[in-house]
Amino acid sequence: MNKRQLQALETKKRILNVALELFQEKSFSNVTVDEIIEKSQTSKGAFYNHFKSKHDIFFEKFQEVDHYYVQELEPQFHLFNSAEEKLRWFFFKQMEYIEANLGWDVIRTIYEHELNVEADSFFLIPDRPLYQILGKLCDEGKRDGELRRNLSTPEMVNIFARSIRGILYDWGINKGAFSLQNEQRFLFDAVIKGLKK
Template structure:
């Protein structure tokens, strides 16, 4: 029994290693040669596997990007598991933006992000990734917004989904700008500064809402 479990565990480890090698080989080749020019056959040849092995782990070339964002969302979940319950809604948003900017700048990198943005914008058949509201990052922001409404940090009368989308659009725009300006500014520092202003404006809107309710 123990030997069988060890065998299964080793098989699972080998499978994960194969998937990881295909994944990182694909991202490297996308960065070097461009997403549209790289074929699955070229990826598998570089990684040392067959095309069948690639499709055992990834239904399509584009699904490599989906895997990448699954990993990113897992990172955000792990970050928020360590956030103290007493943290304010604004603090939580800034923690998320800091994690997002740090991950994009130091783990994903500018070139893969440029490829992802370009693919999402120009490919008519692209699977929606950046603005997929089923992602974990949307659920985290929804929780932040609802907490902010309860605490009075954010205006209660505003639609929650619209507030979440405002924050996500701002985050996507910030990262797009960083890619467009080719990493000429500190993404994490600018993210903190930019979102502090947005949160300040949301706080002012909440204050105006309270004053209006008192009159």
């Protein structure tokens, strides 16, 4: 990367981080693009060069979350002996990351945006790294006789994806009243047990 490209990347990161801080502090609907620009010490041109709208910031953040799954979590799967252990650890780390790095209000706002019928849903992109990782773990669990074989891998991934969306939605509408890290244990324990052979 040349100097100009590095500067553009730094500007984009600064806008993203400032916007997410403001969303957590004041809620998404109470933050304007002008406020993000002012606090990030950038320009309107710089903002719109990187993001079409405030909502695009969430898309960028989701890509970062998926990057975390691929770069940080997947390489550690070798530390576990079974697909079940990997799944349980993955869900714990996922919820830990979301709770620490996004917060309930950002999650609530993401769901508001995702329910907009005129917008494309990031949740439904079939080749997201999240779904690829879950698919590999389901395949492994079925191959090793841990998980049921009367459901296809896409069906299992869909069950996990709906469970993830369910707990996050519930956390958002409850204004973060419970710990995702603690609550996910009960939910995914039940889901995994239901998918076991």
